[in-house]
Amino acid sequence: MRRIGRRGFLGAGAAGLAVLAAPAVLGQARPRAVVVGGGSGGATAARYLARDGAGAIDVTLIEPARRYDTCYFGNLYIGGFRDLESLGHSYARLATEYGINVVHDWADAIDRDAREVRLASGGSVPYDRLILSPGIAFRQDAIEGWDIAALARMPHAYTGGTQVALLRAQIEAMPPGGLFVMVAPPNPYRCPPGPYERISMIAHLLSGTNPTAKIVLIDPKETFSKQALFEEAWGTLYPGMIDRLPTDLVGPVERVDAGTMEIVTATETFRADAANIIGPQEAGRIAHRAGLVNEAGWVPVSAFDMRSREDEAIFVLGDSAQQGDMPKSAYAANSQAKVAAMVVRSELTGSRAFPARYANTCWSLLGPENGVKIGATYEPTEEKIATVEGSNFVSQTGEDAELRAATYRESLDWYDAIVADMFG
Amino acid sequence: MAPADTRHPPHSVRIGGAILGLLLLAGPALAEEPGGPVAEEPAASPAAAGPDEADLDRLLALLPEADPEWGAFLSGDCTACHREGAGGEGIPDIVGWPAEAIATSLAAYRSGLGENPTMRTMAQRLSDEEIAALAVYFESRAP
Numbered sequence: 151m152r153r154i155g156r157r158g159f160l161g162a163g164a165a166g167l168a169v170l171a172a173p174a175v176l177g178q179a180r181p182r183a184v185v186v187g188g189g190s191g192g193a194t195a196a197r198y199l200a201r202d203g204a205g206a207i208d209v210t211l212i213e214p215a216r217r218y219d220t221c222y223f224g225n226l227y228i229g230g231f232r233d234l235e236s237l238g239h240s241y242a243r244l245a246t247e248y249g250i251n252v253v254h255d256w257a258d259a260i261d262r263d264a265r266e267v268r269l270a271s272g273g274s275v276p277y278d279r280l281i282l283s284p285g286i287a288f289r290q291d292a293i294e295g296w297d298i299a300a301l302a303r304m305p306h307a308y309t310g311g312t313q314v315a316l317l318r319a320q321i322e323a324m325p326p327g328g329l330f331v332m333v334a335p336p337n338p339y340r341c342p343p344g345p346y347e348r349i350s351m352i353a354h355l356l357s358g359t360n361p362t363a364k365i366v367l368i369d370p371k372e373t374f375s376k377q378a379l380f381e382e383a384w385g386t387l388y389p390g391m392i393d394r395l396p397t398d399l400v401g402p403v404e405r406v407d408a409g410t411m412e413i414v415t416a417t418e419t420f421r422a423d424a425a426n427i428i429g430p431q432e433a434g435r436i437a438h439r440a441g442l443v444n445e446a447g448w449v450p451v452s453a454f455d456m457r458s459r460e461d462e463a464i465f466v467l468g469d470s471a472q473q474g475d476m477p478k479s480a481y482a483a484n485s486q487a488k489v490a491a492m493v494v495r496s497e498l499t500g501s502r503a504f505p506a507r508y509a510n511t512c513w514s515l516l517g518p519e520n521g522v523k524i525g526a527t528y529e530p531t532e533e534k535i536a537t538v539e540g541s542n543f544v545s546q547t548g549e550d551a552e553l554r555a556a557t558y559r560e561s562l563d564w565y566d567a568i569v570a571d572m573f574g
Numbered sequence: 575m576a577p578a579d580t581r582h583p584p585h586s587v588r589i590g591g592a593i594l595g596l597l598l599l600a601g602p603a604l605a606e607e608p609g610g611p612v613a614e615e616p617a618a619s620p621a622a623a624g625p626d627e628a629d630l631d632r633l634l635a636l637l638p639e640a641d642p643e644w645g646a647f648l649s650g651d652c653t654a655c656h657r658e659g660a661g662g663e664g665i666p667d668i669v670g671w672p673a674e675a676i677a678t679s680l681a682a683y684r685s686g687l688g689e690n691p692t693m694r695t696m697a698q699r700l701s702d703e704e705i706a707a708l709a710v711y712f713e714s715r716a717p
Contacts, residue, residue, distance in 0.1 A: 202646075481654055488650035504647045507699075511655070511692055525692055527651075527699050538699055543691035559664030560655075560692075567657035567665065 180208040181498035184267055184277035186257040186436055188213030188241060190220075191283030191467030191483035193572035198491035200248040206499045210251040210275055211244060212267060218573075219311030222480050223565055225344065226515055228307075228318045229351030230358075237310060243574040257284075260440040262461055279494045282442075282449070282458075283467040283483065284434025285309070286340050289447065292430040293333070294405035303408040304425045307348075308340060320424040321352055327362040328423035331413050333403050334369040335428045338448075340469050340478045342375035343524070345428055347514040350380065353388035354517055366420060367394040368403060368413065375477075376514060376524055382547045383516035433470035440464070448472035453530035454506050455493040456486050465490040474534025475526075482510045484568055485528075506530045513561035519551070521558030625681040633681055636706040637673050645711025648704055651696055652712075659717070670716035673709035680705045 183203075185196040188211055196211040203209070218239045226232040244250040256270035266274045288306065290297075296304060307317035321330060330352060334345040349367055356363040374380075384392045397403070401416020406427060413420045413427075432438075432447025442449045442460050449466040450459045451473050458464040467490055468483030476482040489506040496503035511525030522545035527538040545557060625633075652668065661667030668676065682688060683697035684705070700708070 484654050485650065488647070492647055502643060504644060507648075507651070509651045509654075509696060523692065525695060527695055529699075541695050541698065543695050556664065559662065561664070563657065563662035563665035564655045566660065566662065568654050570657050570660070571653050 180206065181278045182208045182210070182276060183279050183281065183494055183498060184210045184212065184275050185281045185283065186212045186267060187283035187285060187434065187468075188215070188218055188252075189283060189285055189468065189483065190480035190568065190572060191469075191487045192281065193218065193241075193244065194484045194487035195281045195283065195465075195467060195491045195494075196250050197244060197248055197572065197574055198488055199495055200244070200250050202491070202501070203495055203499060205249065207495065208251070209249070210253060210277075211241070212253045212255060212257050212269070212275065213241065214254060214256050216241070216254055217311075219309075219314070220480070220565075220569070221308060221310040221314075221341065221344075224307065224310050224314040225348045225351045227314060228321070228348060229354045229515065231351075231515065231518075234311070234315055239569050239573050241573065247574055257436045258439075260436065260464075262440065262464070265463060277463070278498060279463055279465065281465045281467060281487075281490055281494065282434075282437055282440070282470065283487070284436045284470055286431040286469045286478070287434050287438075288429045289432050293403055293427065295408065296406050296427050296429060300406065300408035300427075303411065304406060304427045306428050307426055308344070308428050317424075317426055318355075321355060322359065324356075324360055324363055324423040326360055327364075328360065329364050329366065329420065330356070330424045330426075331366045331368065331420050331422040332426040333406075333413060333428060334367060334371065334374075336370045336430050338478060339428070339431045341512070342477050342479075343380075343512055343514045345369075346374060346376065346380040347516075348426070349392060350383055350388075350514070350516045353384065353391050356391065357388055363391070365392045366422075367392065368397065368400065368415065368420075369394055370397045370402060372396060372398065375512075376522060376544060378547050379514075379516065379522045379545055383520065387517045387520075431469075433466075437466065437470050442466065444472065446472070453533070453535040456490040457493075465494065474528075474531075475537045476508060476510055476528055476535050477512065479510055479512050480568060481512060481525075481564075482508070484571060485509050508535055511564070513557065513564060515558060515561070516554075519555040519558050521554055521561050522549075523557055523560070624687045625685040630678065630681055633677055633702045633705060634674055636702055637677060637710060640673075640703070640706035640710040642707065642711040642714050644704075645707035645709070648700075648708050649711055652708070655692075658715070668712055671712055673706075673713040676709035676712050677705050680708065 183199050185192045196209055199207055200209045220237050223232055223237055227234050241252045245252045257267050258270040259268040266276050268274045305313045305316045307313040400418050404414050406413050411422045433443050433449050437443050437449050442458050444450055449470050451466050451471045456465045456467055458466050467486045469478040485508045495501050508528035511523055513521055513523045515521055524544040527541040528535045529538050655665050656668045658669040680697045683693045
């Protein structure tokens with residue numbers, strides 16, 4: 151029998167064990183689950199806890215933004231395939247239909263001994279179980295010259311909404327024949343195909359409005375996700391426009407200057423008309439403040455339930471977690487959230503627990519009606535979340551237009567489905 | 575378990591002991607998908623002819639005793655893409671389908687039938703008991 155967490159047990163034949171499953175909260179009015187971060191992991195976890203708990207769990211979601219702008223499909227906005235409004239989602243139904251206490255505030259600190267989340271506004275929220283899903287932060291001082299002030303001219307556009315809108319506006323303002331430069335992030339980072347889908351979408355946008363413009367992609371990695379598919383598309387759809395320069399050719403990026411729009415590598419200096427710097431990443435700040443991160447800046451978790459290896463009352467989802475083989479994707483965070491919610495509900499209410507399982511699929515758009523995807527299923531091991539052997543799949547080069555259009559339509563339905571899974 | 579509400583009729587016909595006309599077929603996207611090359615796995619495995627009829631009957635026989643609560647958890651793999659009440663042109667709404675239709679479709683994907691690599695991958699790791707649990711769960715969610 152597979153281990154499924156400290157108090158977990160297999161579903162079948164588990165009747166009678168339920169009363170053992172909730173020792174932490176016996177005698178209390180309603181057990182309290184607090185979720186920090188209202189993205190793909192956090193919103194899903196909060197909604198599943200509230201829906202499946204059916205009133206038995208007091209669920210609080212702490213999220214500073216009033217509206218969630220998905221990072222995914224932000225590239226489709228840049229390419230002109232979506233409007234920004236369609237990528238924004240309200241938390242209202244989580245409050246009105248699911249009874250979640252949605253608190254629009256920053257989680258400023260976590261007192262793990264007292265089991266309280268301290269809010270930036272001064273209050274605090276006690277928890278029996280805490281789920282952290284704060285996404286990524288950019289490593290400070292990783293690139294000389296790329297500081298908070300520089301983000302206005304050299305956006306990362308790697309969180310949804312404002313930054314994505316800014317990047318597109320700057321690309322649209324490029325002079326004829328101008329130069330766009332992206333600095334791609336080192337592994338690991340959010341959305342492995344994201345920078346390359348973005349390059350495709352920028353090339354599509356420029357092909358229509360500024361066809362003599364050039365795109366330079368400075369990449370610290372030798373290889374990247376869906377590489378054959380992207381490179382085929384760049385050669386056929388946008389010939390001569392995109393130049394990918396691995397840093398073993400031009401050297402690592404040494405500094406940037408948002409005033410002169412220069413990107414300086416060991417061997418070359420690029421002067422960009424628009425630039426997108428996607429810096430090195432780590433877990434969101436609150437995970438650091440909670441003392442849960444490792445030297446690499448991520449939160450090690452158990453593969454069986456997404457529980458922090460440092461604190462048995464805290465679960466960490468999505469981009470912030472160091473869990474093993476799963477990519478940092480919306481789909482993965484949503485998948486992990488369902489496991490964590492199931493385990494937390496079991497611990498708080500004695501409901502049945504089941505063995506964890508995970509899945510991922512990531513779609514990317516190469517050009518109009520030209521979608522590709524990659525995915526796999528995953529299973530927990532003592533060491534990590536491991537890819538189920540032989541489960542990897544990826545779209546193939548040379549696929550016909552009809553299949554690519556069908557894959558694109560799938561991605562549109564996936565988007566609608568996952569945001570419904572998060573926000574109701 | 576008798577097929578109940580067929581508000582979302584799958585594209586299947588029950589003949590003899592098995593549901594044929596597979597629903598692989600399962601929805602508009604699958605029906606429209608061309609037979610082009612997909613995924614890196616071998617296109618034609620010995621099992622690619624579809625599930626053995628006796629195996630499928632064994633699976634369908636599990637439905638009356640299947641565990642919808644387990645299915646509810648397992649459905650987390652499905653609901654990131656299959657949206658309840660609003661299937662699009664790319665991915666069908668499977669909520670409320672008859673259990674036999676869900677089970678037969680998943681068994682077919684598991685056996686290697688169907689061009690959609692996502693569905694084949696999702697189905698490949700499912701046991702008979704898991705397929706049955708999913709099937710009765712989705713049927714039980716009929717609006």
